[in-house]
Amino acid sequence: MYFDYILNDIRNTQIPDISFSEGHLNKNTFTVAEDSSNVGISLDTANNALVMEVGDLQATFHSDDFRYKYSFIVAKGKVSVSMSQVDVKVGVSMTT
Numbered sequence: 552m553y554f555d556y557i558l559n560d561i562r563n564t565q566i567p568d569i570s571f572s573e574g575h576l577n578k579n580t581f582t583v584a585e586d587s588s589n590v591g592i593s594l595d596t597a598n599n600a601l602v603m604e605v606g607d608l609q610a611t612f613h614s615d616d617f618r619y620k621y622s623f624i625v626a627k628g629k630v631s632v633s634m635s636q637v638d639v640k641v642g643v644s645m646t647t
Contacts (some may be wrong), residue, residue, distance in 0.1 A: 562582060574618040579615075580612070583610050611631065615629055
């Protein structure tokens, strides 16, 4: 249940435009395709932290404006990347 709040934050993360010397990735989105159903909870006593972890999520990265140039060859268009078996691990450290 609490891990769904973390996944919602990940879903709502804005991916900035990325520019590099050979091109760019603009108008980017990242989505997590499902909710957490198998969250593992453990303690990290060395860091005084509660650790939550979920695996085997499906996620997608998409860019509506892609450009890459290599020598005289230019590739333009859209890019979609599907990811399976994505693991998310979050630790919450507490201090006194």
